[in-house]
Amino acid sequence: MKISNALATTFLFLSVISYGQKLKLGPEIGFNMPFLESTELGKSFEPGFHAGANVEYHFIDYFYLRSGVFASQKRQSYSSSDTVLVNLFVLEDLIEIDEVNLESYSHTSGRVAQLYIELPLVAAYRYKDLSIYAGPYFGFMLSAKAKEVKSVDTPFLRTVDIVSLIPDGLPVDAVLATLPAAEKTRFNESSSKSGLKPLDIGLKAGLSYQFNNLGANVNYQYGFTDFRTPTQLEFQNHHYFQLTLHYNFGIGKGN
Numbered sequence: 001m002k003i004s005n006a007l008a009t010t011f012l013f014l015s016v017i018s019y020g021q022k023l024k025l026g027p028e029i030g031f032n033m034p035f036l037e038s039t040e041l042g043k044s045f046e047p048g049f050h051a052g053a054n055v056e057y058h059f060i061d062y063f064y065l066r067s068g069v070f071a072s073q074k075r076q077s078y079s080s081s082d083t084v085l086v087n088l089f090v091l092e093d094l095i096e097i098d099e100v101n102l103e104s105y106s107h108t109s110g111r112v113a114q115l116y117i118e119l120p121l122v123a124a125y126r127y128k129d130l131s132i133y134a135g136p137y138f139g140f141m142l143s144a145k146a147k148e149v150k151s152v153d154t155p156f157l158r159t160v161d162i163v164s165l166i167p168d169g170l171p172v173d174a175v176l177a178t179l180p181a182a183e184k185t186r187f188n189e190s191s192s193k194s195g196l197k198p199l200d201i202g203l204k205a206g207l208s209y210q211f212n213n214l215g216a217n218v219n220y221q222y223g224f225t226d227f228r229t230p231t232q233l234e235f236q237n238h239h240y241f242q243l244t245l246h247y248n249f250g251i252g253k254g255n
Helices: 003-018 089-094 155-159 172-177
Strands: 022-039 042-045 048-060 063-085 103-127 130-153 183-190 199-211 214-223 239-247 249-251
Touching: 022 063, 022 214, 048 103, 048 239, 063 130, 103 199
Parallel strands: none
Antiparallel strands: 022 042, 022 048, 022 239, 022 249, 048 063, 063 103, 103 130, 130 183, 130 199, 199 214, 214 239
């Protein structure tokens, strides 16, 4: 479904349910707290903003539906490592293979921030000023920014003078071009959405405390799909706690 169609459907839904019914709507703002990685100092969290308009449709005093349209920033971290055996071609006979580590090690780590238009639809049960709710959400990605660091380390190229081992008559530059870097770190930053899924679907559940028109919410969101495409061997989804405040105005009968 296109984002424009989803927004039109949402506003049509709000228009229909608002006729002669108990409807509350207003702004909501807060932040997402995704867990990114573990370090020696503990777990790393990096907040992302969450803001928009929420709407509540009250069937009866203790049961209502909550929806809305939000701009939500979600963050992820990823890392991968690889080890390959370096092919020395004509140089293999000139090096003591048993005494030299011919492996090359690479490590890639990165972080990506994605901006979504998010449409939740949760059912809530209210007891006095406290509500508990759960339901699905649908996120449509608008943009993404990624930062990545890739390092390569080939220990034997740092200790062995390869140039001195190349036989006369062979092109030195051509031989060196077939070998990995002895030690190299590369930083890359992009705004491409390539490799990222445009749709995030999951479950949202939480608690809300209402004081007159002001409400405080603590949610947990869990995505059902990997945020990357194609799906990697290791499943990695958006999942995080969310803290928000909302201020709702009542319209319709009974408000």
